[in-house]
Amino acid sequence: MYRYILKRLVLTVPVLFGIATMVFVLMFVIPGDPVRLLMGQHGDPDTEAVIREELGLDRPFHVQYVRFLGRLLRGDLGRSYRQRRDVKEILFERLPATLKLGTAALGLAVLIGITAGVLAALNRNKPVDGAVMVASLIGISTPVFWLGLMLMLVFAARLKWLPVAGYGTAGDLRHLALPAVSLSMVYIGYIARMTRSSLLEVIGMEFLRTARAKGLGPRAAVVKHGLKNALIPIVTVIGLNFAGLLGGAVATETVFAWPGIGRAMVDAIRMRDVPVIEGGVILLSLSFVFINLLVDISYCAIDPRVKLEE
Amino acid sequence: MRPTAANRFLDRLCSTAGRVVLTLSLAAAVVHGCGKPVEKRDIATLRYRLSSDPSTLDPAHSTSTDSGVVVLKVFEGLVRFVPETLEIVPAVAQSYDVSPDGLTYTFRLREGVRFHNGGEVTAEDFRYSFERVLDRRTRSERRWVLEEIEGAEEFSSGETEAVSGIDVLGRHVLQLRLRRPFAPFLAQLCMEGASAVPREEVEKWGEDFTSHPVGCGPFKFVSWKHDVEVVIEAFDDYFGGPPKLRRVAFKVLPETSVALEEYLAGELDFMDQLPPGRVVDLRQNYPDEVKIWPILATYYFGFNHEKEPFKGNRKLRQAFNYAVDREGICDVIQEGVPVPATGGVLPPGMPGYDPDLKGYEYDPDMARRLMAEAGYPNGEGLPVITLWYNTDPGHQRICEYVQHCLKKVGVRVKLKNIDTAAYWQAMYAGEPAFFRTGWIADIPDPDNFLYTLLDSKQFGAAGNSTWYSNPDFDKLVEEARSSTDWTERQRLYREAERIAVDDAAWLFVYYYRDVAMVKRHVKGIRFSRQGDFAIPLDDVYIDAGG
Numbered sequence: 018m019y020r021y022i023l024k025r026l027v028l029t030v031p032v033l034f035g036i037a038t039m040v041f042v043l044m045f046v047i048p049g050d051p052v053r054l055l056m057g058q059h060g061d062p063d064t065e066a067v068i069r070e071e072l073g074l075d076r077p078f079h080v081q082y083v084r085f086l087g088r089l090l091r092g093d094l095g096r097s098y099r100q101r102r103d104v105k106e107i108l109f110e111r112l113p114a115t116l117k118l119g120t121a122a123l124g125l126a127v128l129i130g131i132t133a134g135v136l137a138a139l140n141r142n143k144p145v146d147g148a149v150m151v152a153s154l155i156g157i158s159t160p161v162f163w164l165g166l167m168l169m170l171v172f173a174a175r176l177k178w179l180p181v182a183g184y185g186t187a188g189d190l191r192h193l194a195l196p197a198v199s200l201s202m203v204y205i206g207y208i209a210r211m212t213r214s215s216l217l218e219v220i221g222m223e224f225l226r227t228a229r230a231k232g233l234g235p236r237a238a239v240v241k242h243g244l245k246n247a248l249i250p251i252v253t254v255i256g257l258n259f260a261g262l263l264g265g266a267v268a269t270e271t272v273f274a275w276p277g278i279g280r281a282m283v284d285a286i287r288m289r290d291v292p293v294i295e296g297g298v299i300l301l302s303l304s305f306v307f308i309n310l311l312v313d314i315s316y317c318a319i320d321p322r323v324k325l326e327e
Numbered sequence: 328m329r330p331t332a333a334n335r336f337l338d339r340l341c342s343t344a345g346r347v348v349l350t351l352s353l354a355a356a357v358v359h360g361c362g363k364p365v366e367k368r369d370i371a372t373l374r375y376r377l378s379s380d381p382s383t384l385d386p387a388h389s390t391s392t393d394s395g396v397v398v399l400k401v402f403e404g405l406v407r408f409v410p411e412t413l414e415i416v417p418a419v420a421q422s423y424d425v426s427p428d429g430l431t432y433t434f435r436l437r438e439g440v441r442f443h444n445g446g447e448v449t450a451e452d453f454r455y456s457f458e459r460v461l462d463r464r465t466r467s468e469r470r471w472v473l474e475e476i477e478g479a480e481e482f483s484s485g486e487t488e489a490v491s492g493i494d495v496l497g498r499h500v501l502q503l504r505l506r507r508p509f510a511p512f513l514a515q516l517c518m519e520g521a522s523a524v525p526r527e528e529v530e531k532w533g534e535d536f537t538s539h540p541v542g543c544g545p546f547k548f549v550s551w552k553h554d555v556e557v558v559i560e561a562f563d564d565y566f567g568g569p570p571k572l573r574r575v576a577f578k579v580l581p582e583t584s585v586a587l588e589e590y591l592a593g594e595l596d597f598m599d600q601l602p603p604g605r606v607v608d609l610r611q612n613y614p615d616e617v618k619i620w621p622i623l624a625t626y627y628f629g630f631n632h633e634k635e636p637f638k639g640n641r642k643l644r645q646a647f648n649y650a651v652d653r654e655g656i657c658d659v660i661q662e663g664v665p666v667p668a669t670g671g672v673l674p675p676g677m678p679g680y681d682p683d684l685k686g687y688e689y690d691p692d693m694a695r696r697l698m699a700e701a702g703y704p705n706g707e708g709l710p711v712i713t714l715w716y717n718t719d720p721g722h723q724r725i726c727e728y729v730q731h732c733l734k735k736v737g738v739r740v741k742l743k744n745i746d747t748a749a750y751w752q753a754m755y756a757g758e759p760a761f762f763r764t765g766w767i768a769d770i771p772d773p774d775n776f777l778y779t780l781l782d783s784k785q786f787g788a789a790g791n792s793t794w795y796s797n798p799d800f801d802k803l804v805e806e807a808r809s810s811t812d813w814t815e816r817q818r819l820y821r822e823a824e825r826i827a828v829d830d831a832a833w834l835f836v837y838y839y840r841d842v843a844m845v846k847r848h849v850k851g852i853r854f855s856r857q858g859d860f861a862i863p864l865d866d867v868y869i870d871a872g873g
Binding site for chain 1: 552
């Protein structure tokens, strides 16, 4: 397994190189001039030229690209054009908020999604199954932005149970509740549906009959033995969703004024703050790669028949 | 991991799921139980909404209102504007003289003015601050504010080591010599870029001065949690006396509808902007809290004067101006906030504004006649015109309405919506023939509209994105900006403005008014004609019984 992990880690290098190249090329070709945006609407051309030169944006494509790669190799993500701060500092100061929201949302999604999926599978074609499937479809189809606003109107504006928006202090769970719930809805839907279909696949298998023969009740047999065997696709969905959550919670972060990486990235894209965009994409790609690796390793733990060396 | 350990883990996971659900339910109950009564009056702190995280708190780089709103409270310059009248009055300077030829400005500084780090503000600090902005290594976006000082250009290009036009005549006397008479100079000195910064702090922090700003304004910087909050607190040694507020917390809330809910829940005392579609009902329900006041800004559509079909076709441009129902835009789409631009380029309140200047009223019949005279009767022969605008629901509604108005006189318009970054690049490269834009004055001087946006020396990125050019106009503006006699300047600018209106240089739409909500307990607010970002907070206080 260690060889496999090492191999995957080595493979990360060309993956990151590819991603870095792609994001650099994209940022080079899309319209929008970062210096123009820095200057505001009243720019003086001399200063604009000076800034362009200082940032190296007057150099040809290949020179900028080589400089960018050189920086990356040194582990330097550069400085934000706009904030004049290290990109690493900008991203890492937002990472705790992103992780906090992502973990809470995914925790809720796993807990509720798996429970709902198991209930649906155990009650196949009964009203409970129908209710879970309809609810999960609604969860998947509801725009996060709209749901966030509705939750806010009900629980913050009308009932005044929770704060409207904002981050609060580090340990403040009151500010976390609404964004986590609104963000988790879509993932609850995915996980519930995946759990149900995976469980239904294993429910008729012989090992469950054996478990029943040993005296376990139908529910206990499904929960204790069926669920474990149905976990691989569920864990895959959870892993991919978590990686997606790290950079993809933009709508929730915007509605709830949550200071996460997604919001920083969108602001950077809007203002063509290229180093922040490049750094953010690389950080998120890295998290995708590592979460995928963790998911693969977890297969071993879930199913002993899986051998990563192969 | 061994399979047996994994199994044990999964067993535990499954069997504890029920307990976790129970725990969460209890936690939810606790959260509910401790739901606090939201309205809690803190008379020392003003909570002010920011629509985005400031990009900088360094005055040398402050170009946006979200930076300016904080920077203007922390830093101070030689002179400043009176918010309501925009008259220029001394700030750190106690007094100033301008030589009769308009070339030399002598400032006598107040003694004992302190930076927030305790150091005294001297003429040498202003020399350092101005040279810092002019130094190309600073990469200041506001270099133009000081570029009229003699020797500024040579210093910026590295030819000289000091700016020859800045003289320190004593610890508290500063003299600035200009390369030519330039009347708007004093107003430019009121901008953030001309603020005093302490050398030792700038040198200590380098580029990170943006995160550790130290000025001599009424409030000192406390903390900045990016995308969350900027906090400043009263500077008790402020030369104008300690502010009445103890703290100001600028809360970053990008979504306007969410900010409104925060405001209504009592979590904000001041909020700029109102969500589209809510102004009318908020004015009805909170008449004492919704504030609307004029600012120096004009919303317009640009014709590219170098591109067909507008190039050299004044009657066509005039026809467009007559075809658009400004009242409809202001009353219906903008909910009665702005004022129709039926005058000229300059918004009401701008020094030099000409109340007698008649621009364009809504007159579709006149528009049709002019279309025919322009060679396009009922729009025949006129190609489909693409109207560019930057992504924003408000702009979109206005553009759709303009499209509808123009269709009535036979003009077919196609809308093109792109993001602001790409839109600015295209606009300043002269790509669109017809586009929406607007201008909020940097300074209360007609020059900031007429020269910056319409003079032919300003083509492209410098400000004239319509490539409007009229030698008579240019001559009048050039004369006006170098004159030191205000009456004469006003006459010249007004004459120039009439030329631009007669040429239908733009499609004039409306003059902005700013809108904000302010809690009734907030007293002493003086609304600035520059916009809400320039509202001074030194005299603001929170009335416990208000």
